[in-house]
Amino acid sequence: MAFINLLSTAVLSVLVGQAAATAAPTDANADVLQYVNQLIGSSNGGNVFPGATLPYGMAKAVADTNSGSNQGGFTTDGSDVTGFSNMHDSGTGGSPSLGLFSLFPYAGCAGDDVNGCAYPKKTRAIPFDNSSVVATPGYFGLTLNSGVKADMTVTQHTSLFRFNFPAKDSYGQVSKPLVLMDLTDLSDSRQDNATVSVDAETGRITGNGRFLPSFGSGSYVAYFCADFSGGKLRDNGIFANSRASTAVKDLTISRSINGYPLPGGAFVRFDSPGDASILARVGVSLISSDQACSNAEAEIPSFDFDATHTAAESAWREKISPISISTTGVDNSFIVNFYSGIYRTMVNPQDYTGENPLWQSDEPYFDSFYCIWDLFRSQTPFLTVLDPATVARMVRSLIDTYVHEGWLPDCRMSLCKGYTQGGSNADNILGDAYLKGISDGIDWKLGYEAVVNDAENEPYDWSNEGRGGLDSWKSLGYIPVQDFDYKGFGTMTRSVSRTLEYSYNDFVIAQIAAGLGESNDAEKYTGRSENWENLFKQNQTSFFANGTDTGFQGFFQPKYLNQSWGFQDPLKCSNIDTNPNSVCSLQNTGAETFESSIWEYSFFVPHDQATLIAYFGGPSAYVERLNFLHDQDITYIGNEPAFLTVFQYHYAGRPALSALRSHFYIPGFFAPTDAGLPGNDDSGAMGSFVAFSMMGLFPNPGQNVYLITPPYFESVSITHPVTNKTATIRNVNFDPTYKNIYIQSATLDGKNYTKNWIDHSFFTEGKELVLTLGSLESSWGTTVADLPPSLGTYVGFGNSTTKSAGHLRRAMTFDGHRDSVFPNTMPDLGRDFKTGGAYWAEAAGKRRM
Numbered sequence: 001m002a003f004i005n006l007l008s009t010a011v012l013s014v015l016v017g018q019a020a021a022t023a024a025p026t027d028a029n030a031d032v033l034q035y036v037n038q039l040i041g042s043s044n045g046g047n048v049f050p051g052a053t054l055p056y057g058m059a060k061a062v063a064d065t066n067s068g069s070n071q072g073g074f075t076t077d078g079s080d081v082t083g084f085s086n087m088h089d090s091g092t093g094g095s096p097s098l099g100l101f102s103l104f105p106y107a108g109c110a111g112d113d114v115n116g117c118a119y120p121k122k123t124r125a126i127p128f129d130n131s132s133v134v135a136t137p138g139y140f141g142l143t144l145n146s147g148v149k150a151d152m153t154v155t156q157h158t159s160l161f162r163f164n165f166p167a168k169d170s171y172g173q174v175s176k177p178l179v180l181m182d183l184t185d186l187s188d189s190r191q192d193n194a195t196v197s198v199d200a201e202t203g204r205i206t207g208n209g210r211f212l213p214s215f216g217s218g219s220y221v222a223y224f225c226a227d228f229s230g231g232k233l234r235d236n237g238i239f240a241n242s243r244a245s246t247a248v249k250d251l252t253i254s255r256s257i258n259g260y261p262l263p264g265g266a267f268v269r270f271d272s273p274g275d276a277s278i279l280a281r282v283g284v285s286l287i288s289s290d291q292a293c294s295n296a297e298a299e300i301p302s303f304d305f306d307a308t309h310t311a312a313e314s315a316w317r318e319k320i321s322p323i324s325i326s327t328t329g330v331d332n333s334f335i336v337n338f339y340s341g342i343y344r345t346m347v348n349p350q351d352y353t354g355e356n357p358l359w360q361s362d363e364p365y366f367d368s369f370y371c372i373w374d375l376f377r378s379q380t381p382f383l384t385v386l387d388p389a390t391v392a393r394m395v396r397s398l399i400d401t402y403v404h405e406g407w408l409p410d411c412r413m414s415l416c417k418g419y420t421q422g423g424s425n426a427d428n429i430l431g432d433a434y435l436k437g438i439s440d441g442i443d444w445k446l447g448y449e450a451v452v453n454d455a456e457n458e459p460y461d462w463s464n465e466g467r468g469g470l471d472s473w474k475s476l477g478y479i480p481v482q483d484f485d486y487k488g489f490g491t492m493t494r495s496v497s498r499t500l501e502y503s504y505n506d507f508v509i510a511q512i513a514a515g516l517g518e519s520n521d522a523e524k525y526t527g528r529s530e531n532w533e534n535l536f537k538q539n540q541t542s543f544f545a546n547g548t549d550t551g552f553q554g555f556f557q558p559k560y561l562n563q564s565w566g567f568q569d570p571l572k573c574s575n576i577d578t579n580p581n582s583v584c585s586l587q588n589t590g591a592e593t594f595e596s597s598i599w600e601y602s603f604f605v606p607h608d609q610a611t612l613i614a615y616f617g618g619p620s621a622y623v624e625r626l627n628f629l630h631d632q633d634i635t636y637i638g639n640e641p642a643f644l645t646v647f648q649y650h651y652a653g654r655p656a657l658s659a660l661r662s663h664f665y666i667p668g669f670f671a672p673t674d675a676g677l678p679g680n681d682d683s684g685a686m687g688s689f690v691a692f693s694m695m696g697l698f699p700n701p702g703q704n705v706y707l708i709t710p711p712y713f714e715s716v717s718i719t720h721p722v723t724n725k726t727a728t729i730r731n732v733n734f735d736p737t738y739k740n741i742y743i744q745s746a747t748l749d750g751k752n753y754t755k756n757w758i759d760h761s762f763f764t765e766g767k768e769l770v771l772t773l774g775s776l777e778s779s780w781g782t783t784v785a786d787l788p789p790s791l792g793t794y795v796g797f798g799n800s801t802t803k804s805a806g807h808l809r810r811a812m813t814f815d816g817h818r819d820s821v822f823p824n825t826m827p828d829l830g831r832d833f834k835t836g837g838a839y840w841a842e843a844a845g846k847r848r849m
């Protein structure tokens, strides 16, 4: 999901990492955590959560700012800090999620009067010392301009904050701190009747509130339990709006009627702590305040900050260290980019097992699948490589959600159903895991039932689950524009992108069916997976806004119920669409493609690239079109549908161009800087794109396929956490200035290997792939026999697709120029098939089931 304004997205020009400026440490035992920069994506719309969390942790502690882009809590865009809260999502668009239950510390109040402090977050917001920010795995800290230093660490359900106060407060008096706890959330969604109580003796604060999910339906209740340690308790009380009292200990507060939840909460005051820290331990729960307290007591019994921090670091080290690289010669920024991307894949989804109030079950419960439309493309596939045991638990959770809610989610956050963006893409996650042998505790028969439910049954409300238009889908073989659908309801837009996504969902379901021996179903869903062809209009042209012909013909188009064509400009909702009337997201006036153009969706046939290539007029024309997509800025890498297009050259027998395109985007568009992400990280989707790309294997998600490009390091090793076998990809002739990025030859476990893809057994069986690199494109991986699997048959491939290797100019110098980098004239394939779609589709002789 990208809630960037597609029309005004400026091309990111941040460029870092002039190659090989400084040599990186080569110590194989170096701590990988030193390479994690959590602040990547903390400004410029990356919306990452840069604070303290465990892998998949529910407690996520950070300073929140009042930035307009504070979806991840903290930002480095110069906004002020409003407090320190306990739960977050990462990288999301939509409204900010969570940010629940905010602490705010004062060294003292004016006149030493509780009413001398500001309570509402609008009035208490304060700048911080930019140079004081420290964000490392399991840790976050900064110093407010008041001189109060705050740092924090976490366990699974508990945050531990440490406040150090200056000797004197802002009024020149000896510090006598007040720490308040606000019943707030980032998007001010709190509903009626939130409550808070403070225990007069111990200062323990408990409370709860009902809040709204940030991109979904319904509401949820969250609870907390805060205990303090380290200072001598002075007194305590509650506040409502801007006034406070030590005489009152309990509060139930309205949302009020003015659209803004009334500020309310509790506070604790301390006598002067001197140099001592005041620690605040905040347990969170979605079950009860009692459970929040017991979580906190069990996880951080003695307020030991260093031990908690050390345990968090160990948890991260254990998760990340299965991946090791040779750092020889490589600029440190590349190493940081890689490991930080890996880190971000394990911030969301979040493990809420034991915290689900919605149903009783022994299955794991994960939340913050935010959203699966984003995650399926590379994030969950990346976790399948690095952390398959957790992927198994996520899949079990998705299946259990189907059992208890009736549907697999397409998006889920804060115990609520999130909005669907296109297809039922949990099918892709399940299929990807199934094909890669993830089985640990998964009832695949039940999983299959869940995906068939998506394919066969239309939900009443398909804006939250499943698919709409299934009658048309089954009878007409496409989702019509302005469908007649009286069985279920959702936003009647995106007919083209929904048709494409449903087609792929059905292909993935067919593969699970085949694996489970359901051969009739496999045939049925394979048939439906070809529905995309019904929206391909052979003679559709595409013109730029200035009237110039793009020169390409044959595009998907909307089609009415009566089978006649509608029309959508193939460039509408593209990155170069400047029409102010283009509406491209979930609005009910939205386009027939979601968050992108027909141009980009043209490539979204992940299962049948062979037939698509034929429709486009053969491999040469396909490559020319793919180059045009990237070089003309039609696609934007800051949104997930662009990911696979970087590597789809493989299917046209041009793996060298995928490697070149990968270096075109990394680090030019994915830089290891605060502003370095091109769009919302989307729970770590962008992070996984960087990690897979730099590792040299990019998945076609939902298939047992990784497309091979040279890693950005001399070698990359991944030890399978279950089998303990180590898979290694090694570059011979590795060049850290990235001029030798073309595979000349390869061996797999010592034997020549010419296929340009590999399957998941590479990881589970710990194979070794050795790539010999050169500075020119070679014939490696270019023949039909070398190409990844495709439903249809590859046609139109000559015997010497890329023999004219020297033709490829290696002109890219990381100087940000996007033009003149890619060859527009392809090696001679004998004829120009650019507009020969009909001919080639007929010639394709596709397998039909």
Ligand SMILES: *[C@@H]1O[C@H](CO)[C@@H](O)[C@H](O)[C@H]1NC(C)=O
Residues within 6 Å of the ligand: 076, 077, 078, 079, 130, 131, 674
């Ligand atoms: C704070 O420092 C970071 C670098 O650590 C920088 O990217 C950011 O622009 C700075 N913010 C402000 C408001 O100066």
Ligand SMILES: *[C@@H]1O[C@H](CO)[C@@H](O)[C@H](O)[C@H]1NC(C)=O
Residues within 6 Å of the ligand: 192, 193
């Ligand atoms: C809030 O509490 C009041 C008083 O008990 C009650 O009348 C009201 O219905 C409650 N509101 C909600 C939304 O539950």
Ligand SMILES: *[C@@H]1O[C@H](CO)[C@@H](O)[C@H](O)[C@H]1NC(C)=O
Residues within 6 Å of the ligand: 538, 539, 540
């Ligand atoms: C394009 O093809 C359609 C049939 O698919 C036909 O009705 C239409 O006339 C053609 N348009 C042009 C401009 O050739």
Ligand SMILES: *[C@@H]1O[C@H](CO)[C@@H](O)[C@H](O)[C@H]1NC(C)=O
Residues within 6 Å of the ligand: 544, 545, 546, 547, 548
């Ligand atoms: C029209 O726009 C395209 C894309 O920006 C550009 O390449 C082309 O030169 C323009 N043509 C004219 C006549 O301005």
Ligand SMILES: *[C@@H]1O[C@H](CO)[C@@H](O)[C@H](O)[C@H]1NC(C)=O
Residues within 6 Å of the ligand: 560, 561, 562, 563, 564
């Ligand atoms: C099909 O339906 C569309 C939309 O209602 C209409 O504009 C078009 O004229 C119809 N075509 C035919 C052949 O009836």
Ligand SMILES: *[C@@H]1O[C@H](CO)[C@@H](O)[C@H](O)[C@H]1NC(C)=O
Residues within 6 Å of the ligand: 722, 723, 724
């Ligand atoms: C993998 O290694 C770990 C730790 O060394 C060990 O406990 C485990 O038994 C090993 N698993 C297998 C399948 O060898």
Ligand SMILES: *[C@@H]1O[C@H](CO)[C@@H](O)[C@H](O)[C@H]1NC(C)=O
Residues within 6 Å of the ligand: 745, 746, 752
């Ligand atoms: C393997 O490839 C190398 C060079 O790429 C070639 O010289 C050799 O003959 C090949 N071996 C086999 C068995 O094909």
Ligand SMILES: *[C@@H]1O[C@H](CO)[C@@H](O)[C@H](O)[C@H]1NC(C)=O
Residues within 6 Å of the ligand: 796, 797, 798, 799
């Ligand atoms: C490749 O070359 C062989 C022999 O020269 C020829 O028989 C075959 O038809 C060619 N294949 C293609 C796809 O051109």
